[in-house]
Amino acid sequence: MKNLQCPKCHSQEIIRLPGSIEPPAMFSGAKPPSSFKSINVTHYCCANCGFTESWVDNPEDLKVLLKKYGF
Numbered sequence: 001m002k003n004l005q006c007p008k009c010h011s012q013e014i015i016r017l018p019g020s021i022e023p024p025a026m027f028s029g030a031k032p033p034s035s036f037k038s039i040n041v042t043h044y045c046c047a048n049c050g051f052t053e054s055w056v057d058n059p060e061d062l063k064v065l066l067k068k069y070g071f
């Protein structure tokens with residue numbers, strides 16, 4: 001999808017949306033651990049079929065996620 005073509009319908013009309021992943025603890029109202037900041041992601045959304053893909057912007061954030069949530 002980063003090549004700006006939808007893998008499902010092959011449309012080249014792709015919408016790019018900035019977004020973020022919030023610490024899961026925030027959903028329950030608890031204070032998130034200080035080591036977990038919100039992570040910037042970019043959503044790629046196909047304007048034709050609606051398929052959406054999300055990419056983490058910063059490789060450092062991926063390491064944090066892997067450490068915390070990896071199997």
Ligand SMILES: [Zn+2]
Binds near residue numbers: 008010011046
């Ligand atoms: Zn599509």
